[in-house]
Amino acid sequence: MLNNKINKRMLILAAVIFVQCIYITLMFGINKQGFHSDELWNYGFANSTAGTHIFKEDIGDVPKNTDSWQSSQLLRDYITVDKSEIFNYSAIYYNATQDYNPPLGYMMLHFICAMFPGKWSKWYCFALNIICFVIM
Incomplete structure (x- = not known):
């Protein structure tokens, strides 16, 4: 007893x-308040179909998007999922090959972001972290 x-x-x-x-x-x-660069790169690697970097080519250090003014839409496109990019896991896999982290985290984040095309929230990645915390 x-x-x-x-x-x-x-x-x-x-x-x-x-x-x-x-x-x-x-x-x-x-x-x-605010974000570390790695937090936003997670969104970019998970959602960008234009490569891993906005201002340089993926191969080499050749600059891109630096010869003219870029609107905030370029950054928004980098971290959000467009309707034509939903569940484009080949782009995510390519982006992951350019990084040291395994692709599973990016793929799970893309899955969450794909539920809200054209939208961005800090809570997408944060919710994924909380779920992983609970599971582990």
């Missing part, structure tokens, strides 16, 4: 700690 009470208390303690971790993670996401 005493052993069951200890196990129940340990289970409750583990659940409380788990909920607190999720809460702290969500508060971090809500209060986050």
